[in-house]
Amino acid sequence: MPRSACPSSPPTDAGPPYPFRQFIVKVHGRCNLACRYCYLYEGPDTGWRDRPAAASDAVLALTADRIAEHAAAHRLPAVSLVLHGGEPLLAGTDRLAAFAALVRRRVPAPTRVRVTLQTNATLLTAARVRDLARARIAVGVSLDGGRARHNTARVDHAGRPSWPAALRGTRLLAEHAPEAYAGILLVVDPEQDPAEVYTSLLRLRPPAVDLLLPHGNWSAPPPGLRPPPGPPARARAGAPAPYGDWLAAVFDLWWEAGRRQTRVRLFEEAVAALLGLPTGTESLGLDPFTAVVVETDGSLEQVDSLKSAYPGAAATGLTLAEHPFDDALTHPGIAARQSGPAALAADCRACPLLHACGGGHYAHRHRAGAGFGHPSVYCADQQRFLHHVAAALARATGTGPARDPTTAGEGGTR
Amino acid sequence: MSDSVHQAPPARPPAPEAAAVLPDLLDLDLESLRTLDHPVLTALLDDLRGRGSAPREMLWNFNSSF
Numbered sequence A: 001m002p003r004s005a006c007p008s009s010p011p012t013d014a015g016p017p018y019p020f021r022q023f024i025v026k027v028h029g030r031c032n033l034a035c036r037y038c039y040l041y042e043g044p045d046t047g048w049r050d051r052p053a054a055a056s057d058a059v060l061a062l063t064a065d066r067i068a069e070h071a072a073a074h075r076l077p078a079v080s081l082v083l084h085g086g087e088p089l090l091a092g093t094d095r096l097a098a099f100a101a102l103v104r105r106r107v108p109a110p111t112r113v114r115v116t117l118q119t120n121a122t123l124l125t126a127a128r129v130r131d132l133a134r135a136r137i138a139v140g141v142s143l144d145g146g147r148a149r150h151n152t153a154r155v156d157h158a159g160r161p162s163w164p165a166a167l168r169g170t171r172l173l174a175e176h177a178p179e180a181y182a183g184i185l186l187v188v189d190p191e192q193d194p195a196e197v198y199t200s201l202l203r204l205r206p207p208a209v210d211l212l213l214p215h216g217n218w219s220a221p222p223p224g225l226r227p228p229p230g231p232p233a234r235a236r237a238g239a240p241a242p243y244g245d246w247l248a249a250v251f252d253l254w255w256e257a258g259r260r261q262t263r264v265r266l267f268e269e270a271v272a273a274l275l276g277l278p279t280g281t282e283s284l285g286l287d288p289f290t291a292v293v294v295e296t297d298g299s300l301e302q303v304d305s306l307k308s309a310y311p312g313a314a315a316t317g318l319t320l321a322e323h324p325f326d327d328a329l330t331h332p333g334i335a336a337r338q339s340g341p342a343a344l345a346a347d348c349r350a351c352p353l354l355h356a357c358g359g360g361h362y363a364h365r366h367r368a369g370a371g372f373g374h375p376s377v378y379c380a381d382q383q384r385f386l387h388h389v390a391a392a393l394a395r396a397t398g399t400g401p402a403r404d405p406t407t408a409g410e411g412g413t414r
Numbered sequence B: 001m002s003d004s005v006h007q008a009p010p011a012r013p014p015a016p017e018a019a020a021v022l023p024d025l026l027d028l029d030l031e032s033l034r035t036l037d038h039p040v041l042t043a044l045l046d047d048l049r050g051r052g053s054a055p056r057e058m059l060w061n062f063n064s065s066f
């Protein structure tokens, strides 16, 4: 059956607002590392300084109750609880396990609760890995590559490299609790060799990888990008696309390996989006965004990536003590991310890649003083990457012209 | 708030030069694609099964975690 090219209406209801299904809980708001590029602690938003370092028992209990209330009210089949930070392991694995158990107890059947934790891996020990696995908490690791030289920006507060501890922690996970190993998140650095980065990650045996673009926008462009002067607009054919080129190179290694060596979320979601299926990523597609953040003081926020745009960009002014999650669904920032094409720039709405790209990551559309109604600052990269994947898919399936039109003068993608 | 967070998109006309058109992949039959000799695509299609019927129940779109 043909699929819609504009998957903006979930099957269970008629339209927005869509209930939250993913709850990102800042169990600990500080980090034991001070990565040189960190937009959260080194970026424009310093709101974390005014909040408690860790979520209290009362905040965690209230969070569990509010998640349960939301799941019951919307009869959600499943929710995702993400233990985040800062560095969530600073909260201690006993506390994390107890909170996960509390949420599972409070959320009524038949809603399933999936629990994940995202860590820099430096604090993982054999005992902590065992505790997390026993608590059915899946662990994602954030790295910049699988070698020391890829991770030189990931340092502690004294400037010492985190890599030895991160490597040790990641290996513990892979060797002692593969069932609790969710995967590796990597922020792309186009200065690094894509093949070397990818193959070095594979040596850490991740069941999944995701490749994220560094946060940036039209007013604070990401490293290596120089958007053309003038108002934000769709990128012209042939515009430089260093991130798109990098992603395309890794895609080829993954796609042509002869077997799936690991799942790569960005690539799999790109294929899904190009086939007209709903997507599970912020970077692509038109699906409503359904994640919300609970800060350590119990305030409700939008996701941290918005803080890369300007101070206070993620704030909602709501607190769990006074507001159920439903109240956040009507916040303009959250509503904008559930509005599909209607909230996008005219260039995006007229773009042939709209259904697959969806305007890119929301934070990457910002321009100071002019909001988020623009194409992504990565527009050229989104085009390069998506055309590359589409051409590979067309070749594999014998569908239409198998040429990447953003790669001038080439008959194919390789 | 120091910035206009969610202004309506600017009412400027689309850029005259449209991005190149994608190959037509939207009408492909997923079941028949699984018979192709492409192990990565086959594994991926196994995972994508079910997205048509219960598309969003288990799809999480927050990027900064698994």
Ligand code: SF4
Residues within 6 Å of the ligand: A234, A235, A347, A348, A349, A351, A352, A353, A354, A357, A358, A359, A360, A375, A376, A378, A379, A380, A382, A383, B019
């Ligand atoms: S939909 Fe994506 S590729 Fe198209 S104009 Fe918008 S940002 Fe660019």
